[in-house]
Amino acid sequence: MNSIADFKPGDIATIIGFTGEMELQSRLVEMGFVPGIHIRIVKYAPWKGLVELKIRNYHVSIRMSDAKNIKVKRFDY
Amino acid sequence: MITNFPNEKYIALIGNPNCGKTAIFNHLTGLDQKVSNYPGITVEKKTGKLKSDSDDVINVLDLPGTYSITPESIDERVVAEQFMDWIHGINRPSAIISVVDATNLSRNLYLTTQLLDLGIPVILALNMMDRVKDKSVLPEFSDLKEKFGLAAVVPMSALEGWGLNELKNAIQTSITIRNPRKSRMLFSSHLEVHELLNPLSEYLQQQFDYTPRLARVQALRLITRQSAVDLYRPPHSGEHYFDTEIVSIIEELREAAVQAIEKAGLNHRTLEATIRYTWLDNLLQQSENKEVEVLRKITRSEKLDKILTHPIFGPIIFISLLVFIFQSIFSWSTYPMDWIDAGIGLIGNSILDIMSAGILRDLIVEGIIGGVGAILIFLPQILILVFFMTLLEDSGYMSRVAFIFDKFMTKVGLHGRSVLPLMSGYACAIPGVMATRTIDGWKERLTTIMVLPLMSCSARLPIYALMIGAFIPARKVFGLFNLQGLTFIFMYFLGTFTALVIAKILSKFIKTKGHSSFVMELPPYRVPLMRSVFHQVYSRGKLFLFNAGKIIMAISVVLWFLASFPKVTVDSTNISNLEQIEIVNPIHNSYAGKIGHTIEPIIAPLGFDWKIGVGLITSFAAREVVISTLATLYNVEGDGENVVSLSESMKNDINPKTGLPVYSTLVALSLMVFYVFAAQCMATFAIVRYETNSWKWPLIMITYMTSLAYIASFLVYQGGSLIGKF
Numbered sequence: 001m002n003s004i005a006d007f008k009p010g011d012i013a014t015i016i017g018f019t020g021e022m023e024l025q026s027r028l029v030e031m032g033f034v035p036g037i038h039i040r041i042v043k044y045a046p047w048k049g050l051v052e053l054k055i056r057n058y059h060v061s062i063r064m065s066d067a068k069n070i071k072v073k074r075f076d077y
Numbered sequence: 078m079i080t081n082f083p084n085e086k087y088i089a090l091i092g093n094p095n096c097g098k099t100a101i102f103n104h105l106t107g108l109d110q111k112v113s114n115y116p117g118i119t120v121e122k123k124t125g126k127l128k129s130d131s132d133d134v135i136n137v138l139d140l141p142g143t144y145s146i147t148p149e150s151i152d153e154r155v156v157a158e159q160f161m162d163w164i165h166g167i168n169r170p171s172a173i174i175s176v177v178d179a180t181n182l183s184r185n186l187y188l189t190t191q192l193l194d195l196g197i198p199v200i201l202a203l204n205m206m207d208r209v210k211d212k213s214v215l216p217e218f219s220d221l222k223e224k225f226g227l228a229a230v231v232p233m234s235a236l237e238g239w240g241l242n243e244l245k246n247a248i249q250t251s252i253t254i255r256n257p258r259k260s261r262m263l264f265s266s267h268l269e270v271h272e273l274l275n276p277l278s279e280y281l282q283q284q285f286d287y288t289p290r291l292a293r294v295q296a297l298r299l300i301t302r303q304s305a306v307d308l309y310r311p312p313h314s315g316e317h318y319f320d321t322e323i324v325s326i327i328e329e330l331r332e333a334a335v336q337a338i339e340k341a342g343l344n345h346r347t348l349e350a351t352i353r354y355t356w357l358d359n360l361l362q363q364s365e366n367k368e369v370e371v372l373r374k375i376t377r378s379e380k381l382d383k384i385l386t387h388p389i390f391g392p393i394i395f396i397s398l399l400v401f402i403f404q405s406i407f408s409w410s411t412y413p414m415d416w417i418d419a420g421i422g423l424i425g426n427s428i429l430d431i432m433s434a435g436i437l438r439d440l441i442v443e444g445i446i447g448g449v450g451a452i453l454i455f456l457p458q459i460l461i462l463v464f465f466m467t468l469l470e471d472s473g474y475m476s477r478v479a480f481i482f483d484k485f486m487t488k489v490g491l492h493g494r495s496v497l498p499l500m501s502g503y504a505c506a507i508p509g510v511m512a513t514r515t516i517d518g519w520k521e522r523l524t525t526i527m528v529l530p531l532m533s534c535s536a537r538l539p540i541y542a543l544m545i546g547a548f549i550p551a552r553k554v555f556g557l558f559n560l561q562g563l564t565f566i567f568m569y570f571l572g573t574f575t576a577l578v579i580a581k582i583l584s585k586f587i588k589t590k591g592h593s594s595f596v597m598e599l600p601p602y603r604v605p606l607m608r609s610v611f612h613q614v615y616s617r618g619k620l621f622l623f624n625a626g627k628i629i630m631a632i633s634v635v636l637w638f639l640a641s642f643p644k645v646t647v648d649s650t651n652i653s654n655l656e657q658i659e660i661v662n663p664i665h666n667s668y669a670g671k672i673g674h675t676i677e678p679i680i681a682p683l684g685f686d687w688k689i690g691v692g693l694i695t696s697f698a699a700r701e702v703v704i705s706t707l708a709t710l711y712n713v714e715g716d717g718e719n720v721v722s723l724s725e726s727m728k729n730d731i732n733p734k735t736g737l738p739v740y741s742t743l744v745a746l747s748l749m750v751f752y753v754f755a756a757q758c759m760a761t762f763a764i765v766r767y768e769t770n771s772w773k774w775p776l777i778m779i780t781y782m783t784s785l786a787y788i789a790s791f792l793v794y795q796g797g798s799l800i801g802k803f
Contacts, residue, residue, distance in 0.1 A: 012372060018347070024594045026301050029350040030145040031596070032184045034358075038365075040372045042379065046388040049484025050493070052599060057371050058181045059379070059599040061480050066594060077369055 002074065004051060004067040007041045013072035014038055022069040024062075032056045038075055082168075087136035088127070088248055091156065091192060092176030093185050094142030095600050097204045099123070100235035101176060102139040105245070109612055110139065114473040114605075115497060116598045117142060117515035120152040122159070129245055135252065138170065144184075145350075146191045147298055147305045150517040154304075154313065161308050162315035163195055164295070165285065171252035172198045172228065174244070179203045179215065179232070183354075183361055189225065190353050193260035194294045198228035198251040202244055207234040208601075216361055224360055226258040236606070259290075262356050270348065273337040274300070277330040284323060297349040299331050300338060306331060378601045382477065391481045400566060402465045406458050407542070407565045413457035414542075418722070421450035440637055443712035448633025449626070451708035451723050452701055455539035456621060459504075462535055463617040464610065466504055471605035475500070476597055483595055489577045490584025491528075492521035493595050499525065499576065502532030503569070504617065506761045510768055518593025524580050526768060527778055530761050531576035533569050533753060535621070536700035540752045541568050543704060547724040548745035564749075572753045575785070629705050632695055636706055639669040640713040664714045683751065683787070684744040684794040686732065693755075700757045743801070747794040754789055756782035 007013055015037050018025040025033075032055060033039075042052040042059060050061045090098045094116035103110055106125030111118060119141045127135040140159060141152040148154040163169050175192050177185035192199050201221065209215065218230040229247035233240020271278070274296040282292035299305045309319045309327055338345040384390050425446040432438040469475055475497050483493025491499075494516045502509040509529050516522040533541070545561050552560040644663060664670050672694065673687030680690050688710050692703035704723070711726035730739040756762075762775040769775075 012369060018344070023346075023592055024596065025344075026147070026346045026350070027144065027149050027594075027596055029347040029354075030187060032187065032354065034347075034351055034354045037358075038368055038372055043382070043386070044388075045386065045480050045484065046391060047484040049487065050480055050595065052382075052386075052480065054372055056181060056184050058184065059376075061483075061595070061597050061599060063483070063595050066596075075369070077373070 002072055004039070004041065004053070004070045004072055005064055007072070007074075009041050009043045012038055012040050012075045012077060014075045016071040016073060019069045019071055022066065024066050025069070028062070028066075028070070031060065033070065039072070082124070082136045082138075085134055085136055086171045086252055087124075087138055088172045088174060088252065089138040089140060089159075089170040090174045090176055091140050091188065092142060092202075092204075093144055093178065093188060095598065096142065096176050096178040096185060097235045098142065098176045099139055101174070101202060101204065101233075101241075101244070102137060104235055104238065104241050105137050109616070111613065112609055113467075113470045114600050114603050115470050115475050116600065117152055117494075117512075118470075120155075120511055120514040122155060127245070127248065129249070131249065135171075135248065143188070145188060147302045148308075149304070151514040151522075157304075157308055158313055158315045160195075161313075161317065163197065164287070164291065165315075165317060167316045169195075169197060172200055172248060172254075174200045174202050174248070176202045176204055178205050180205055180208050182215070183357055183363075186225075186357055186361075187350070187353055189227075190260065190262055190357060191294075193226060193262065194291060196257055196259075196288070196291075198254045198257040199225075200244070200247045200251055201225070201227050201230045202240075203230065203232040204235055206232045206240070207237050214363075214367070224261050226261045228254060228257065262353070267352055269341070270297075270338075270343070270352070273341060274334050277327075277334045280326065280330055294349075296334065297352070299327065300335050300345040301349050302346070376601065378473070378599070381602055382599075385474070386477050386481055391477075395478055395481065398469070399569075402462070403566045403569055404562050405465070406461045406538070407545075407562045408559070409461055410457040410542075414454050417454050417456065421446060421453065422722070425450070436641075439641065439713075440634065443641075443715075444633050444637030444709055445630060447712035447721075448636070448705035448709040449630050451704045452539060452629055453622075455542060455701070455704075456618060458538050458542060459535045459621055460614050460618050462538065463504055463614050466500065467610045467613040468605050469500070470497070471603070471610060473600045473602045476599050479597055480599060489581045490521070490524050491577075491580050492516045492518060492525065492593060493597065495521065495525040498529060499532055499573075502529045502534060505534050505536075506530045506532070506758065507764050510761070510764045513768070516593075520584065520587050521593050523587055523769065523774070524583050526765055527583055527774065528576040528580045530756060530758065530778065530782065531572050531579065531754065533572040534700075534758075536758065537568070537572075537752050539701050539704050541565055541749055543724060544745040544749050547727055548740060548742045550742075568749055568753055571750070575754065579781070624699065628699060629702055632698065632702050633705050633709050636669060636691070636695060636709050637713065639672070640664055640667050640710055642667060664710065667713075669710065682795065683790040684741075684747045684798075685751075686730075686739045688730075688739075689748065693757075696757050698757075698759050700752060700755075703752075743794060743797040746797065747790045750793050751786045751790040754782055754786035756786075 004013065015033055015035055017035055037055060040054040042054050044051050045061065048064060050063055051067050052059060052061045090102055092098045095114065099110050099112045099119050102123065102125065103112065105127055107128045108125045110123050119139065121141065123139040125137050127137050129135065140156045143153040143156045146157055146160050148157040173192050175189040177189060189199065189201060218232065221227065222230045228251040231240055231244045231247050233244060271293055274293065277299065278292040278296040281287050281295050282289060287295065306328055307313055309324050311318055335345045338348065385394060425442050428438065428442055428446070479493040479496045482496055486493055486495050498509040498512040501512055506529050510526050513522045513525045516525060545564050549561050549564050554560050554563065643666065669691050670687065673691040676690045677687045680693065688707055691710065692706040695706045696703035708723045711721055711723060715721045727740050732739050756779045762779065765775045765778060766772055
């Protein structure tokens with residue numbers, strides 16, 4: 001199973017769900033990270049602490065440690 | 078928590094962070110609350126009155142931005158607590174304006190679906206319509222209204238200022254609605270979920286008299302997060318007091334419901350949001366092709382970010398910006414400072430001409446004009462600082478700085494979201510401490526608060542500027558930099574660097590509770606609205622003048638009395654040499670003189686004389702008071718025939734015991750370093766006490782900062798003296 005952390009900037013992926021007991025999943029799903037929605041990996045912050053994503057026409061950054069818990073599959077266009 | 082508007086009609090503005098609620102609030106009320114381009118700039122409730130032709134008073138409540146009704150951080154909890162009151166029938170608004178960013182409809186409408194559960198009329202304000210290039214992506218407004226069960230849908234742009242009359246009309250109509258339309262959201266399609274939640278929702282229904290629908294919604298919300306349970310617990314339960322017994326029953330039933338949901342193969346943390354989004358996405362019906370097309374579009378902001386958040390250029394650009402800003406503060410302010418200085422001298426001298434000699438003239442010239450005037454000179458520098466800080470915030474750049482530095486900040490025990498509070502600390506610690514509410518981890522938040530006063534605030538600016546202007550030679554170094562400007566930047570660097578070191582140390586001692594996460598929107602860059610930037614500069618300047626006019630004037634007047642009395646008549650026939658003239662200057666026998674001389678032995682190792690000692694005491698209230706204190710003391714000491722310039726008096730001051738000048742470059746450095754670290758601001762202690770809810774943290778703050786100040790000054794002065802001897 002892939003996580004966002006396995007992709008590189010420019011890739012588009014489809015959200016499948018979350019792994020683990022990650023507390024943040026409540027917030028992410030409230031922000032629209034629901035299964036079936038697509039995201040684009042925009043870029044990594046310096047020192048790879050954060051990743052910037054585009055979803056539902058907005059840009060958001062989350063920590064890599066949290067990104068690892070978002071299950072996705074590659075979306076080819 | 079204060080009751081909002083008892084017995085008066087009011088409407089509430091709710092929406093996601095950075096969707097323009099406060100801009101709409103300002104339009105509706107004619108007030109000027111701070112707006113910005115940073116998610117989470119409003120951390121508190123704001124209230125005003127609706128401007129309208131109608132005689133009825135309608136109040137407006139602006140709430141902090143939130144993505145959901147169950148809170149993740151303290152600024153969001155403000156909304157959640159308010160919501161608790163409304164659910165339980167207390168203080169319900171006549172209507173809710175759900176402000177949404179039209180460029181980002183689905184995510185914004187999520188919160189709207191939650192608002193619709195209350196049975197209060199909801200007006201949808203489709204803000205930022207100016208930014209929607211392709212209007213065909215928007216759903217039919219009449220469709221939205223029907224399917225959601227909204228009271229009205231108003232497309233508008235708070236930025237361009239249109240749609241506001243329509244919004245006001247919608248408000249007037251909505252507040253008369255008696256039976257608001259029910260939300261059309263279909264929970265009935267998830268019967269199996271409600272079956273599992275039944276014990277919990279039935280208990281809520283009979284205990285609190287909820288409608289069946291509200292009971293189901295609350296049950297869903299309770300299983301999402303622990304924080305939803307905590308909302309039933311005082312002090313977060315709004316106006317309510319729920320018995321501990323009730324809360325523990327809720328807790329038990331919740332635990333059982335969570336188990337049941339998990340057993341059914343569902344995710345209790347994401348259930349509410351998944352149900353709502355399924356309904357919402359289905360209603361908005363965006364095709365996958367369209368969705369991917371939007372995703373692939375590279376925005377202008379993204380192109381700018383290729384450089385601005387670049388792994389190497391990003392940090393370099395940020396540091397260069399800071400250096401440029403502090404250098405500008407120092408160099409741009411020279412001329413306006415001279416003008417103000419000349420103006421104050423002119424006023425003082427004309428009063429000397431007009432009024433006849435006496436105590437009143439002395440009080441006005443030495444106390445008020447001498448003291449307050451000395452502070453006013455630094456107004457231009459503070460305005461320049463606030464100008465730049467507002468530009469950074471309004472452009473959308475500050476959230477990028479959080480993005481660049483989160484990793485680094487985490488390493489020193491802080492948080493990416495600590496950057497904005499710390500940077501606002503350059504202007505003033507108080508708004509900075511309040512801005513920490515957007516940091517969701519308590520440990521990171523507390524650490525940020527504790528080191529924030531080490532950021533050199535604008536009250537230190539006059540001290541640095543005075544000392545550097547008078548005692549640091551205006552030499553060029555490396556043929557490029559001005560030594561004065563460099564010293565100035567160094568003081569800012571010293572404070573900032575120490576803040577990071579102390580944060581690292583503190584984070585080892587503060588016991589952690591709860592987790593920390595980082596989710597931050599990166600809003601599109603925007604050319605700052607000059608009207609709003611200048612408004613910020615203006616209100617900051619007004620605050621500074623107000624302080625100068627009130628606190629500093631009061632302290633100056635009191636100090637003038639202390640420095641002028643008791644009057645001792647000097648028998649001049651007994652004076653044989655210059656040294657004695659100095660000693661018998663009446664100021665030495667005054668109350669202020671006695672106080673200063675008493676503490677002189679403690680501060681002598683730092684290179685400070687008794688006048689600075691008096692300044693250290695008075696400036697415990699606010700740092701900049703040290704300037705007015707010194708100015709008043711020198712004016713009283715002077716012959717009273719003209720208003721003396723503070724920096725000239727300091728340069729000419731001779732220590733009667735040693736016959737050497739009181740001030741040297743070393744003393745100036747020692748004094749500046751002292752003020753970099755010293756905890757001297759009553760208002761900061763008060764806000765820290767309020768935000769941490771205990772006296773423990775402000776006391777620790779005062780202790781560590783004062784110790785740091787004394788030790789650092791001691792090292793600078795004694796070390797410098799030693800080097801000087803060789």
